[in-house]
Amino acid sequence: MRILITRPADDARELSQKLATMGHEAVIAPLLKILYADGPQISLDGVQAILATSANGVRAIARRTTQRDVPLFAVGPQTEAEARSYGFQHVRNAEGDALALARATISWATPENGALLHAAGAEAPKLLAMELEKHGFTVRREVLYEARIAGGLPEIAIEALHSDVLDAVMHFSPRVATAFADCVREANLASHCKRLICLCISDATAKALSPLHFREIRVAGRPNQQALLELL
Secondary structure, eight states, rough: OOOEEOHHHHHHHHHHHHHHHHOOOEEEOOOOEEEEEESSOOTTTOOOOOOSSHHHHHHOOOOOOOOSSEEEEEEEHHHHHHHHHTTOOOOOOOOOEEEEEEEHHHHOOOOOGGGEEEEEETTHHHOHHHHTTTTTEEEEEEEEEEEEOOSSSSHHHHHHHHHHHEEEEEEEHHHHHHHHHHHHHHTTTTGGGGGOOOSSSSSSHHHTTTOOOOSSEEEEESHHHHHHHHHH
């Protein structure tokens, strides 16, 4: 299959390699650009664990501290793998979403042992911190990156859609799915989606694509990349 990937560049390259090992071809057309926040080294004094709700959060915190011995609690397997690749020594994986990470953190940590540092994106909701604060935790929310929506579909995506050479498209968030739907309609390419299989990480992501019609929509059983790949 030839699959359109709209993930940020770093994530898209890693995903394209996985797809290649499965016998598929990726067309990379990022609709999100990750902008990392520069600044001084972040102190982890008094922090009992880092919370990472995305691989970008791992990359962002790794840019701002050389410490790798503070435990890192990852939202899912891709984020866990990214943390290990950056040398974090004590990594645990909640196998879910932000709420799953909150529940796991409550079982892995105690409020008396220090603050939790959330390596957050500017657009990330405060749900994780709110859930943990209900249980007495102190959460330091450090905004370390911004995920900015691209102004339109890259030319490679426009050409692939117009030429009907794609078999599927993958979507990892409602926000990017909404941007994709808007860009496709603005480029007068909506009719070309009717022959595609749409692979969505969640029901909310599938719902964000409701202005478009696809040959088939498949939703992952778990909110992570591996579950999305299993749809293939």
